[in-house]
Amino acid sequence: MESYLIAIGTVALIYALLAIGLNLQYGFIGMVNFGHVAFFAIGAYTSALLSIEGVPIFIGMLAGAVLAALSALPLSMLSARLSDDYLAIVTLGFSETIRIVIQEENWLTGGIQGLPGIPSLFSSMSFGPTGLMTLIAISACVACVYYAIRHLTRSPYGRLIQAIRDNEAAVQSLGKNTSWLKIQVFMLGAALAGIAGGFYAHFMSYLSAEQFVPLVTFYVWVAVIIGGVGRMSGAMIGSLLLIAFLEGSRFARDILPGVAEVEMASVRLGLIGLALILCTIYFPDGIMGKKRT
Amino acid sequence: QASSGTFRIGALNSITGSGSSYGVGMQKIIIAMAERINALGGAGGRKLEVFAEDDQTKPEAGVLAAKKLLDVNKVGAILGTFSSGVTLAVMPLTDAADAILMNTSGAPSISERNTKGFSWRFEATNDRYGRAFAQAAKNNGFERPATMAFNNASGLSNTQGFKEAWEAAGGKVVQSVVYEPNRPSYRSEVQKIIEAKPDVVVMGSYLQDTTIILREWYQSGYDLRWIMPNWAGNEALIKALGKDVCEGVLTVGTISNEGSPALEDFNTLYQKLTGNPGSTNSYASMCYDMVVVLALAMEAAGPNASSVEINAKIPEVAGADGTVVHSFEEGREKLKSGKISYQGASSKLNFDKRGDASPDFSINIIKNGVIERQSRVQV
Amino acid sequence: MTFISLLNYSLNGLVEGLLIALPALALTLVMGVARFANAATGDYMTVSAYGAVAAQKAIAASASAAMLGALAIGIAVSVLAGWLVFRLLRGRPFVTSLVASIGVALLTRSVLTYFVGHDPQTIEIPLMRAWNYWGIRILPTDIAVAAIALLAMALVFGILYLTPLGREMRAVADNPDLARASGIRANRVWITLWVIVGVLCAFGGVLYGAKAVVVPELGWELLIPAFAAMVAGGVGNPVGAVLAGVLLGVIQELSVPFVGPSYKIAMSFLVLLIVLLFRPRGLFGVSVSTR
């Protein structure tokens, strides 16, 4: 049981990292990123490939974050020209393209066969269970990121990016470089997704293109929105709830004895759907509520 | 790990996602077979308790489900992983937990990674499929084959295996198209194939996409023959498309162990559980065998054996040598007097050193809506 | 690569584009009136397709039976979800309703698979050989598909731009409060919207199901291309959605001989990107002035 909980906790924290990044992009500066999974994938594959080549995992993960951020650069430059829905589709397209590239470019990514045998964090250490150590490492990372980003959002910088979300033209006419700020924030969010990808790769030990479908992006959105847009704690709570739902519904069978095993998959899906609907209806501002009134 | 009265097993199947058309039947069979073993008094003095999970045909979901099965439900064996991605991702977990993993995946790399010997593959590897395809093409006198593959590990390696075998024999493949899943139409893909003027197309495909592709092709009016795996070219395909479209389609499959009582038994059971003939889901027959093999190994290992001990007995109950048996009851009897060789519904099994079953293949042809055996090959 | 074969590829693209245009139209209408991207659109199509299968089994294996079944189910599900869920979310931010619509999508699919399972089903249509004109292959069924798709779209345009109800829909979309103060009954407008969405999805579901096979993920997979068409055409612009759907379809299929079927999806996004670079508000979007 413990190691299952550890696994779920790890996945939840990976999603928390993703959600913090997306929340920064959407909740604070208002950029609609529907391709978050692309940066996740870039981080995952970079770190995995480097570590397979023998590069220390820590460096690999860092490289993954940097590469994810760099790949976000051209997209965010575009976003100076595009508004919400349009940026949404461009990022979505980007993530699908990345997925297809991963799938097609055998020589690099193992293509459709996937990339097995990725070393896990701390696998070379002789003490302590790997799973627990991974959980501790990612917890520490999430805590650092959480406080660093919270500090940012509470600074004048954070105020400014929220003003951009409310009305970009007005901020421009105040003489602020909104495009540059958007680029910064977008890259920062992508870097966080890249780090999440690194943790994911070493946790799963196997990567394939089918793990990076748009559904992952949707899940992160769900986490952000259920938790509360523009709230730091919202991203955290949202991810924990999301994973609790996705995984917790596995146990629904124990309370629903009359349901056949194959019908259970349907019931699970339905429970998740129902939860999403009820959450959005009854918690208009997310579980964590509004920031202020 | 296993409490004395029961042995816990996980049925990890693709209930949703692209494998769902097989996974549902596979899971039903596992559950039904476990019940049957229990009704017979259990195996090795223990009842089987099944925990069913859905891997959504996705590695990530598969890993989480497997972790739940291993850590929460404390299962000693996971049965029925289907997609190679899931099997490859779950394997390190079962290895770490000393749990048995029985799969129906085709990727050759599974054998290489099976270092601890806990993984058992009931399906032929993809490259063997490819060789069987090549045999079918040669037997029927085709000269200009083209390939079409569903873009996943299984689809690609099947056609890749074909290509290698065909070219090794000096032939040439005139066109290779890889197509994406879940498209409304594959007309452009079919057109690309047709423009190369092949006489036969070798498919690495599933039922769903094959239905669409054959319909597109038929309507185009171009004269062409097809070779495809039997999980795509089966009764369901004929039902969906009608016999005109399917006329002359060649299908290749591992030989279910026909004539064997196990297969007959499976067919009746499957028909009863799902309403469809057993031949529409050869993976389900593999799952049928998984439960029997596991139960026999438990029987052989004796009461309260650990999963490691049970695992060690698998070659002794389903290896190449020993008294041939066709069912759990029979096996349980014969075990008392030495080694047995369970010959299953899906194949004779006869696991090799790397844990792979090596079934024979049959080449079939669809004539007037009926699937007929053309020949039987060993590759 | 001959001209004829390019023409054939374009024809394939045209038909695929028209199929995408139906859900794209439904998406863009909801986007225009209710201001969110309805992720359940695809699943409305899926249940409609199953409705068609059921009707064929229950009534007769004819096209009209299929259509009838699809319409009944499609409209029912769309209106029900609109009334029970989206009505309560009016005025909420774009993404909140989007998440709720993902919930609706999952719930719909779960109820569906609970009762009908995961096996692929087929909608029975007579198979016909293609007409061949100098190597240009035209499928009679494709002509039917195109005709029905165009008919459905014409219907929507008629309602939207030629009837008072359409005007009211656009008014509610624009400014709900002012609409209420002008005596426009929002509920009526909303139900109309969901009926139209249901009709479009029903048509889409049947045509798609007849061309491909009916599986629980049928519509969900169409969501992204439909979304792309909606955006490329200029969000909330029905004409744009249809034209962009067709354009993307044609480009996608035309790129098959050059980049292969895998990268063709990426190709259509590339084109989308180029469109948006030169027309940041989509092909037919209008820009709003700054005052």
Next chain:
Amino acid sequence: MLALNHIHKSFGGFHVLDDVSIHIPPGGLVGVAGTNGAGKSTMFAVACGQIAPGAGTVHFLGEDITQLPPRKRAMKGLGRTFQIPKEFGSLTVLENLLVASPRATGESLYSVYFHPRAIRREERQIRERAEEVLEFLNLAHVAGKLAAGLSGGQKKLLELGRALLLSPSCILLDEPFAGVNPVLIEQLSERILQLNKERNIAFMIIEHHLEALRTLSNDLYIMDQGRVIAHGDPSAVLDNPAVQEAYMGGIV
């Protein structure tokens, strides 16, 4: 200081600006009035870069800024308000003003983490100024309220407040007094005059309040149908019969 030279702009064949030339001398107070739809707001948008002119040039401080984006113009000291207020709805009223304040360090990612003390110091100063402006605009009692929940008039005041904080050398005000209580208008006018005198800030003000224009401007342009139809000393211009005919419908 700010000069628009022979600006043309049309939307789909409809001439909104037709050879408009307007000049603001340093420290000047220029009023702009004119019929509704004459193109006044469009002229502002051209001056500040939100809309590119069809023809003509914009010069600021002797430099051609026609091609510069809005942000760069603002950085050079050209501030504006919008006719329809563009408040930052999810920020409080006070924060709206804090965002508007020009600052050195607080908006750089680097210094957020590495110069927290400098930011705090800067923040204190800015806040003082912002609170003073709020007091003056009668908004102090709603300082902590989200700007989205302000009344129409309050939003206009907030818009003005942001421009006042900018400390630019030239501010363009688009109907700052529309919907503002008359008593407040008088106070605001005084403040603008004071800023103009003490800090030598140049103003261009679009207004329909003729009394306000009389007191506020020393140079008045009247626009009609995309053209400047009169220009000069406010009283003289307003007494011009052509202006009265076009703009005031014969009444004063």
Next chain:
Amino acid sequence: MLLQVSSLTAGYGGADIIKGISIEVRQGEIVTIAGTNGAGKSTLSKSIVGLVPKVSGSILLNGRDLLKVSPENRSALGLGYVPQVSNVFGSLNVLDNLKVVRNVKDKPRKIQEMIALFPPLGAKLKLPAQTLSGGERQMLAVARALMSDPTLVILDEPTAALSPSLVEQVFRLVARLPEQGVAVLMVEQRARQALSISHRGYILDQGSVVLSGTSEGLLSDSRMAQLYLGRH
């Protein structure tokens, strides 16, 4: 009594914005509401139309309790409304903005009438309303409210952003409305001008009526003028 609002309390979820206001409008009367910014004038008018989430007290129109009538049905009871902000359907063209109004008897004639009233609109019938200038929007909004021949029209700052000649025109138009059987409740910052054509007026401050009476009375109260009306 045409409109009778008694001890109305209203707000947006937080603290009450309007605290127990009572006002009335008689048949054929023009009533002006003036007051400082943020006093609650718009909130009062929105409550009557039904666009404020939290309302208590009573609002009677021709004796019918409006709080029991949904907002969309209030226009059928003879209520017209011009909001202070976003007062047109920006994405609809000018003509559709007029056509979309419900409860209009003879639409084509009424539209002709409105165009005659506001000639600048006539030239822009096919343009989306969001491209109109501030003043043109204001005209369109008033025209839209008058389409349904209301018995009471509520105008929230109808002359803000209008040029002097149009201000004059609007006031003249308003002054004539009672002859056509339309009573007017008007929020105005140009309070002196507004009161000069009104019968009565109310002055609001911080959610309460601080002064009310006939126009003449209010205009001659010099202290109030100092505080609320300004010099002009």
